[in-house]
């Protein structure tokens with residue numbers, strides 16, 4: 001049964017290992033996955049700790065529905081205090097690691113302390129061991145996995161860091177397989193600081209399905225529906241790269257750092273070109289969408305690429321070359337760097353170079369010019385290995401800006417010290433509010449109301465967003481409006497939190513299409529697979545509780561309203577390109593603040609964004625930290 | 630009518646849904662080590678191969694079984710396993726060249742694909758179409774047609790170039 | 791599985807080739823196999839690609855018209 005999966009606590013300083021059952025009370029309150037991770041993080045860290053020190057904890061988890069019949073129950077979540085932002089660190093990846101950990105008897109694994117020499121953690125059928133990994137230190141993510149599979153058998157699943165994590169690049173990833181990357185928040189550096197090169201799982205333990213026949217039928221029905229949607233068909237053919245056809249064609253991407261909102265003449269990097277390099281797609285565990293391509297570039301095999309690869313190595317750095325996108329994607333996977341942060345930091349450096357804020361002297365002669373593909377690929381290497389200017393860029397937006405000085409920070413497009421996705425939200429207030437308020441920093445995966453771009457009729461918006469909790473205000477179909485948007489942001493916060501608690505892929509829920517899974521599906525999947533009875537409204541309440549505990553973590557670290565803000569360029573510099581409907585637009589500062597006020601009020605937070613006592617009581621969070629686990 | 634499961638590994642996305650549904654169907658649990666189908670992966674090369682009992686005509690497992698627990702079910706075109714006769718010696722596991730006979734780690738019995746009594750769940754859940762349940766006598770023709778269309782595609786490229 | 795009713799099928803086939811103009815959000819049915827269309831509502835021209843014979847998507851604008 002999923003509910004009997006355990007928590008393993010590994011102390012790397014003392015080599016002690018503790019295994020604990022997860023109380024059903026906590027399951028009902030936090031479900032599992034990201035939600036329970038956040039409970040553990042809040043309970044097991046003190047405010048103000050060094051994210052790269054022994055007091056930080058790294059929590060690796062599977063959702064409660066991991067390895068069950070619930071449409072792509074594949075996702076692994078990792079949590080810690082983020083070395084990039086100092087706020088909650090949270091990252092989520094696909095692949096096969098979480099199901100394997102579940103079959104090995106565990107849903108959560110908490111690593112604390114710091115090892116003296118490199119180690120890897122072996123998780124196998126109810127047991128946990130700390131093992132020597134000095135022979136793996138320095139290896140790329142794929143070579144690490146290859147070595148561990150040779151050592152332990154080809155069935156094992158490996159989560160590991162690459163050289164970037166070892167070198168404490170503040171946006172290093174944790175990786176599993178070719179392309180499953182826990183990219184955001186720099187949690188690869190947290191593992192690096194603990195000298196944990198990898199966690200390896202292998203399990204042969206049953207996950208009992210509560211109502212097997214019904215679970216099969218219900219899962220089939222949901223999958224059949226998903227596979228029939230336009231979204232799944234497009235996604236299964238091009239992956240997330242299809243988004244570029246909408247956003248870049250309209251003028252909604254962030255180009256040359258923030259100077260433009262569209263890459264011109266972008267035909268060469270359109271998603272259709274993948275057909276020349278691919279020999280088929282792959283999916284994560286249980287997934288019928290299969291959004292990743294298996295491709296070969298320059299004789300090298302890799303998987304993906306995604307929208308973010310086009311952004312990072314395409315429009316952000318002014319490149320119009322598909323092979324650079326493919327190769328850049330490979331290099332960040334190989335060395336374990338967050339693709340998004342890497343692209344943004346490079347684009348920022350290029351703008352600084354263009355403006356003369358950094359010169360050849362700082363770059364070691366590297367000409368950081370827009371569209372220079374060789375420089376782009378070389379910069380990736382320098383960041384991963386902390387060489388030359390890469391050593392500064394590896395520090396992430398705020399620390400790098402402090403090192404470079406002058407007015408470099410004002411050109412950096414970040415929120416809470418985390419770079420924004422390579423999209424331009426000036427014409428889209430809803431999306432802008434989402435990235436401004438995201439708990440882990442600027443982020444499109446906490447709350448982005450992406451379907452706002454589809455100009456859906458108000459009747460459809462009402463149907464989606466008034467469930468399971470009703471909104472009293474009005475919606476508008478125009479993505480340039482400010483009305484109703486705060487509620488949409490909150491609705492997606494809850495949707496994505498809920499899906500992260502159960503460990504199902506976001507692409508299967510209402511994220512990029514209004515026709516996919518919602519709260520009632522999660523409720524049913526929980527019923528059929530685990531027997532945990534939560535109504536759709538209960539699932540929403542769990543999500544709200546979990547989201548508030550993330551917020552509380554940030555408040556404890558002294559984040560507040562001032563940090564839920566976009567950089568001035570959003571309000572001062574009008575967009576320059578794109579269709580007429582998005583050209584010449586800035587965000588309106590007053591209206592934006594108005595949205596923020598409404599957003600706080602709907603959440604039950606005060607005007608500084610702090611959850612009120614009443615809200616904490618309503619959510620049963622007034623006793624936190626409660627140390628129940 | 631004899632029907633067989635036809636595997637087209639080019640269409641497989643490696644999702645392992647087939648493994649999970651097989652174990653849920655037969656054991657009521659999710660556990661790929663107890664499934665009758667497994668997807669073998671060379672993940673560094675992106676090569677995937679679903680492996681399943683071939684329901685052989687001249688089956689080595691039948692040949693080695695000392696208790697005649699394995700036999701051909703001519704009506705369904707399957708190799709059937711009779712647990713009342715099986716003594717669990719696992720000779721068949723050794724004999725099968727495809728790994729089609731497995732050992733259930735919990736019951737310690739041998740397990741093999743039983744075509745889900747005519748409604749194979751792995752096929753039903755394989756949305757990419759890597760697994761198909763087709764008439765035995767259509768298989769040959771189907772393969773020929775697939776090969777021919779690939780050839781035709783190649784030819785058209787040559788002609789166009 | 792529930793069988794699709796005739797009207798469901800009709801609805802599905804009605805949507806073959808349907809794409810949305812990114813400029814004015816008008817829904818337009820692209821003729822089978824066409825690789826571009828001019829939006830009848832706003833006159834903007836789009837390039838199109840086909841995910842499968844029934845499903846078209848906007849591929850991108852005519853880049854030579856994107857000049858500012």
Ligand code: SF4
Pocket residue numbers: 072074094095282283284285287288289290291292505506507508
């Ligand atoms: S949609 Fe993509 S990321 Fe999500 S589970 Fe499927 S293959 Fe993985």
Ligand code: SF4
Pocket residue numbers: 640641642643644645646647648668679751754755756757758759760
């Ligand atoms: S269900 Fe189909 S696509 Fe998925 S692993 Fe099995 S054979 Fe491959």
Ligand code: SF4
Pocket residue numbers: 650651654664665666681741742743744745748749750751752
């Ligand atoms: S047909 Fe049934 S028994 Fe055979 S592999 Fe598929 S799911 Fe398992």
Ligand SMILES: [Zn+2]
Pocket residue numbers: 811812813814815816829830831832833834
């Ligand atoms: Zn139009």
